[in-house]
Amino acid sequence: MSVFADYAQYYDIYYAGKDYDGECDFIEAAFARFHKTPHTVLDLACGTGNHGLRLRERGYAVTGVDRSAAMLEQCRKKAKARNLDVDLYEQDLRELKLQDRFDAAICMFDAIDYIPENEDLRTTLCAIRSHLQPGGVFLFDFWHAAPILRGHDPVRVREFPLGTGKLLRISTTTLHVARQVADVKFRVLAFEGNTLTGELEETHSLRYFQAQEMAFILEACGFEALHLCPAFDLDTAIDADTWHLVAIATPAKLKTGN
Incomplete structure (x- = not known):
């Protein structure tokens, strides 16, 4: 994908x-x-x-x-x-x-x-x-490599409004230092009220x-x-x-x- x-x-x-x-x-x-x-x-x-x-x-x-x-x-x-x-x-x-x-x-x-x-x-x-x-x-x-190598957030969770519901985005970052690459895995959950209505996952590989x-x-x-x-x-x-x-x-x- x-x-x-x-x-x-x-x-x-x-x-x-x-x-x-x-x-x-x-x-x-x-x-x-x-x-x-x-x-x-x-x-x-x-x-x-x-x-x-x-x-x-x-x-x-x-x-x-x-x-x-x-x-x-x-x-x-x-x-x-x-x-x-x-x-x-x-x-x-x-x-x-x-x-x-x-x-x-x-x-x-x-x-x-x-x-x-x-x-x-x-x-x-x-x-x-x-x-x-x-x-x-x-x-x-x-x-910029310097601050990423000094300290990054391995896991971040953010919430966003979505109509009458919300999105929950969980990002998990893994560094591959020799390649200067960060793999960021996004898991996104969509809610209507307290009901889970959708879910997706994607991994983005980024160089610094x-x-x-x-x-x-x-x-x-x-x-x-x-x-x-x-x-x-x-x-x-x-x-x-x-x-x-x-x-x-x-x-x-x-x-x-x-």
Whole structure:
């Protein structure tokens, strides 16, 4: 079963409190900081469109890509309800192949972490680079290894309202330190009153990175790393308590011989 196949139906309930508007403000601030004025934006692993649809409302032409048909269906419904035109494609980022090149690409909510293997990550980043215009910008966030290794919650339980009932989400995290991967098993229980009406389980495998490791990976894949910072603050220093980092990069210029 594909990751997010069942999880998608509750996704926007889980993250209703996430500051997507603030994150889009950050994205635009990053564009401005590095003198980028994009018109076209490629939203990679776009999910249900919580960043891309907001950017479309701000005037950008947005194309979304996600490997989950269920997440894309939620995105289409939201776009239609808000009368927004966005192009959506069901593709795995490791096999990204679109006809157009874009002024900017984003990959938000740590989605790059879902590509844990080195070769897959290289393939993905090279494909993203090839879909950017010269001088384009790629912005994404990711898990920071330092605080995860210092201390994570092996088990977390959260409750969410669901109509006249509730959702109970139990997440169990197992670290594979040598691979820098966290397996997060989600068990979701839906209740109507005290009656269990639905249950699902999915395991998500996510990689975590050190800042300089990510800078090296970007450069090895043909990018110039412009900036790494805490999510979502362009001016604060990264420290051992920074759980999420942002990388901002641009396709490296071709070197010419002397």
